[in-house]
Amino acid sequence: MSETFIRLWNARARVDLPTVKAYLLAIARNLVLHERRRLRRLTHLGGPGVPHGAGLTAVGLPATPPLEPAAEKQALDATRQLLKARTSTLVVAAVFTLLPLAFVFEESRLIFVVLRDAPVIALAWWATAAVMWICHVVVRRRLRVSGL
DSSP states (O other), rough: HHHHHHHHHHTTTTGGGGGGHHHHHHHHHHHHHHHHHHHHHHHOOOOTOOOTTTTTOHHHHHHOOOOOTTTTHHHHHHHHHHHHOOOOOOOHHHHHHHGGGOOOETTTTEEEEHHHHHHHHHHHHHHHHHHHHHHHHHHHHHHHHHHH
C-alpha cells in the first residue's frame, strides 16, 4: 500500500489531479501482478510442518542430515584456531622479513649488520619468511571462505 503512494509521489509531476485515483489503482494492480510473478518463479522448498530436508528432495537436491549439537561449537573452535594461526603467521613472517635488515649507524652511514656479517643466515631467515607468508595467505583464504 505504501509503495503505491511512494510511486505516486515520485511521479507527481506527470500525474494530473483528475486522474490520481486511476493512477493509484494502476500502480497497485501492477505491484500485485509483479509480486505474483515473482512468487511464481520461486520454488517452494518447504515450510512449517515439513521435515528437515524434505523440501530439498523436491528439486533434486539430497536431503541434509541434521547437525549434531556440538557441530556449532566445533566450527567456532576451528575458526578460533584459524584466527590464532593468522595472527601467528603474520607476526613470524614480518619478524623474519625484517630481521636480516638490522642495521647500525657508523660514521654517518647505514650498515646492515646481518647482511654484511652473515649473508647465509639472512637468506635462511628470508626463506623462512617466504614460507610463513605463504602459510599466512593460505590461512587467510580459509578464513575468507568461512566469511571472516
